[in-house]
Amino acid sequence: MTDQDARIIAAVEGATDRIVTTLADLIRFPSIVMTDPTQAGPGERQCQEYLKERLERIGFTTDLWDPDGPALLAAYRGRPGAHPGRTFEGRPNLAGTLRGQGGGRSLLLTGHVDVVPPGPPEHWHTDPFEPAVGNGAVQGRGAVDMKGGLACMLMAIEVLRELDIPLRGDVVWGTVVDEEIGGMGALALADRGIRADAGILAEPTGNAIAPICHGILWARVILDGIGGHAELKPNSWDATGPVDAIGLCRQMLDGFDILNRRWLFDPRKAHPLMELPCQIIPTQIKAGEHPASMAGRAEIVIDVQYLPSEKDEFGLGGHVKREVEAHIAAVCQADPYLRQHPARVEWILDADCAEVPADHAFVAAMQDATLRAGLPPRLIGMGAHTDMGLPNGLGRTPTVNFGPGDMALAHQPNERVPVDDLVACTRAIALTIAQWCA
Structure with missing residues (x-):
């Protein structure tokens, strides 16, 4: 010294x-x-x-x-x-x-x-x-x-x-x-x-x-069901409804869990100085219109992490946006109702890294x-x-x-x-x- x-x-x-x-x-x-x-x-x-x-x-x-x-x-x-x-x-x-x-x-x-x-x-x-x-x-x-x-x-x-x-x-x-x-x-x-x-x-x-x-992406994932009386037997699973948007929400959250497990072992999502690989973190859920009604709409806000090595040509998370959108589309394809009424994704924020x-x-x-x-x-x-x-x-x-x-x-x-x-x-x-x- x-x-x-x-x-x-x-x-x-x-x-x-x-x-x-x-x-x-x-x-x-x-x-x-x-x-x-x-x-x-x-x-x-x-x-x-x-x-x-x-x-x-x-x-x-x-x-x-x-x-x-x-x-x-x-x-x-x-x-x-x-x-x-x-x-x-x-x-x-x-x-x-x-x-x-x-x-x-x-x-x-x-x-x-x-x-x-x-x-x-x-x-x-x-x-x-x-x-x-x-x-x-x-x-x-x-x-x-x-x-x-x-x-x-x-x-x-x-x-x-x-x-x-x-x-x-x-x-x-x-x-x-x-x-x-x-x-x-x-x-x-x-x-x-x-x-x-x-x-x-x-x-x-x-x-x-x-x-x-990390860079972060915020997105709103919107799931449209069909509202109806919560205490009565639904007519059908399809557009004759009602279709519970909260149930659709569970399916989408399960889909995020699947992608997170995949990212745990994806070398593109990891960095030697980071404690954990990049993840998708649901941070807000909004659903339902009335205590006795099935939810006609649900919204999930997600926080998605990305690394500097994943930045697009503009220095932002465009590649990761498309990756997440493709996975959400695949989740929708697995469900007959969501196949016909797929989730909508609205990107709110892209903060660079x-x-x-x-x-x-x-x-x-x-x-x-x-x-x-x-x-x-x-x-x-x-x-x-x-x-x-x-x-x-x-x-x-x-x-x-x-x-x-x-x-x-x-x-x-x-x-x-x-x-x-x-x-x-x-x-x-x-x-x-x-x-x-x-």
Whole structure:
């Protein structure tokens, strides 16, 4: 360990209370992503303004702007991150640059400020937007996903500035909105020309380095039965009905189970860093019109994972869409009624993915920095989707996921991140910046 490393580590340890306070400050902004993407969350702008002020205090030049959703859609329709119906009034992105002395490599620190709604208040032990600190952890909505990571990145830069650590390369900041409903904020950041020689996206990874994430597809599978009295004997199985759409739903769910079992042994669906092969996950079911009537219609919403190696010519999941559609058609062919009245598939979302090679120079630099920070230099796959595809693609910035906390706690009530994780992450990011940008 060098003298500089020791100074950085000691300074981060001494800033533990400030790291916790910074995260608590961020949690207090209820930066909830709204189901209606034309509506601003109640704390999205205020959270970005707080970060803007903190960055400017340590020498960043900043850019806070409301992206133009329709213009982005027109420019990138059919490409990663381009989703219809987005407007960004009151939902700003924030970019910033801390200029280095020149002649060094630049580093992008990026993440999202939006959080999912907290859900029923009775599921929480505390107010989700009033951070609770105790038992060695910070609790509140966004503590894990991903304001803990934002606090670590911000504090890592502040510590380096206070120590007057010389940096030749620029440190670039980019915090976005819209991640939790598709990632158009990240598209706006890349379109703005925000890029660097490498990047860290501080999503929760348990302080492991995740150079790959899944892409995801959301689809609505619609099954039309024929409504009728639930307590009477049906006339027939066919169009004279009634035909129970909930029964059809069971058949379709069985069909997804069959495809999932097949994918468990399909090498195209697996990656050595991923814990599990890609799967189809039913996440929502809607069916029925009346307690005494057979359901005339059922809808199943599915979440389908795909790997960077499966991307189509547009960098999206077109190949996997067609694979899923073909399987749904085959399930329908096996049933006489569905053969005549096949399921309809409506694709809702295609969120892209990316991979930085494990032997990339920045991955090696991060592994070295995490080791010096007292962490195992582990590489893992990010089972969930993150925004890393857009900086890697349009932004031309090789970006990895690295952040504090257990991703399994994301979106849960009583979301919490250990203070030790926050401090260790801040150490590792500070050492990475000092090494990479030198």
